[in-house]
Amino acid sequence: MATEIKKIGVLTSGGDAPGMNAAVRAVVRASIYYGIDVFGIYKGYDGLINGNMEQLYVRSVSNILSRGGTFLLSARSKEFRTKEGRAKAYENFKANGLDALVVIGGDGSFTGADIFSQEFDVPVIGIPGTIDNDLSGTDFTIGYDTACNTAREAIDKIRDTASSHERLFFVEVMGRDAGFIALNSAIGGGAVAMIVPEHNWSIDALISRLKKGAANQKASNVVIVAEGCHLGSSYDIAEKVKEHIPHYDIRVSVLGHLQRGGSPTTLDRVLASRMGVAAVEGLREGQSKVMVGVINNKISYTPIGEAIKTIKRLDDDEFRIAKILSI
Numbered sequence: 001m002a003t004e005i006k007k008i009g010v011l012t013s014g015g016d017a018p019g020m021n022a023a024v025r026a027v028v029r030a031s032i033y034y035g036i037d038v039f040g041i042y043k044g045y046d047g048l049i050n051g052n053m054e055q056l057y058v059r060s061v062s063n064i065l066s067r068g069g070t071f072l073l074s075a076r077s078k079e080f081r082t083k084e085g086r087a088k089a090y091e092n093f094k095a096n097g098l099d100a101l102v103v104i105g106g107d108g109s110f111t112g113a114d115i116f117s118q119e120f121d122v123p124v125i126g127i128p129g130t131i132d133n134d135l136s137g138t139d140f141t142i143g144y145d146t147a148c149n150t151a152r153e154a155i156d157k158i159r160d161t162a163s164s165h166e167r168l169f170f171v172e173v174m175g176r177d178a179g180f181i182a183l184n185s186a187i188g189g190g191a192v193a194m195i196v197p198e199h200n201w202s203i204d205a206l207i208s209r210l211k212k213g214a215a216n217q218k219a220s221n222v223v224i225v226a227e228g229c230h231l232g233s234s235y236d237i238a239e240k241v242k243e244h245i246p247h248y249d250i251r252v253s254v255l256g257h258l259q260r261g262g263s264p265t266t267l268d269r270v271l272a273s274r275m276g277v278a279a280v281e282g283l284r285e286g287q288s289k290v291m292v293g294v295i296n297n298k299i300s301y302t303p304i305g306e307a308i309k310t311i312k313r314l315d316d317d318e319f320r321i322a323k324i325l326s327i
């Protein structure tokens with residue numbers, strides 16, 4: 001029989017993602033619904049280390065469902081990476097009478113949560129919140145859909161000017177080590193090609209794709225480059241292409257952090273709401289060291305260790321489709 005959970009702490013960590021607020025709201029309201037006290041911890045793990053937390057109530061989370069970012073603030077905490085930092089975090093965890101921790105973040109945050117949980121035998125549950133979508137154990141992470149929509153909207157606008165000038169554009173999207181946003185926005189935005197960290201594409205292959213398009217009367221082109229791509233930055237790639245096809249009029253556009261902001265899409269709000277409730281219900285059922293996910297539209301709980309160690313693969317079929325449609 002699991003220990004009864006009476007007080008939960010919730011924090012957001014790592015890169016913020018649209019929908020994190022919706023997830024916090026769901027954790028807060030589900031906790032209160034089940035008679036559990038809930039504390040909001042500010043600035044990710046730094047807040048746990050410094051005791052920066054306060055009790056949240058039903059009305060503390062009013063009007064945040066539609067807001068991007070995270071009202072709990074986020075951090076990339078260097079101190080939590082140290083044993084001493086985590087020991088301080090545990091002291092505050094106990095001092096505030098917390099029984100369990102809900103961590104909303106990405107792979108890095110879950111690595112930290114896993115270590116913390118093992119070191120101090122603390123029940124921990126993860127909610128995947130990152131625009132990168134680079135976590136196994138869930139089809140989608142919170143924020144990914146919004147980021148893809150933002151990127152695609154920008155690509156649509158870039159295409160307007162690319163077409164008017166018959167230009168080749170390289171559009172760099174976010175994704176530290178993952179090409180999910182790139183692949184999705186390439187299909188959604190009708191790109192001629194995408195270069196992602198997971199695939200070993202060469203400049204030669206890109207050039208032959210561009211030449212094939214030119215032979216098919218393709219006047220403007222948009223190539224999506226994922227931030228963590230192996231061929232270098234979008235500027236490096238543009239330069240290499242220019243060396244091979246000097247007559248191309250090339251421009252580069254780096255979308256950057258605008259992809260992380262904005263009001264979450266309905267899909268992200270619903271996903272975050274489902275996962276937030278499932279996190280509280282999972283803790284009540286005695287789940288720990290697991291990440292909540294949605295697989296084939298059903299809530300699931302995957303051991304955190306598995307979620308962070310298993311590399312989530314890009315869908316080969318989506319690649320095939322992107323190629324077919326790029327002619």
Ligand SMILES: Nc1ncnc2c1ncn2[C@@H]1O[C@H](COP(=O)(O)OP(=O)(O)O)[C@@H](O)[C@H]1O
Binds near residue numbers: 107115
């Ligand atoms: N190996 C680790 N040990 C302890 N804490 C970690 C570890 N890796 C990441 N973290 C914590 O999680 C935080 C967020 O991780 P990060 O990779 O920046 O973002 P994300 O969770 O979005 O992937 C880090 O700043 C750090 O505090």
Ligand SMILES: O=P(O)(O)OC[C@H]1O[C@](O)(COP(=O)(O)O)[C@@H](O)[C@@H]1O
Binds near residue numbers: 014016130175260
């Ligand atoms: O805002 P920062 O610290 O520059 O980090 C940028 C990184 O954060 C992300 O937006 C999200 O990554 P995480 O969820 O792992 O934090 C990446 O796509 C990007 O590489």
Ligand SMILES: [Mg+2]
Binds near residue numbers: 106
């Ligand atoms: Mg990450």
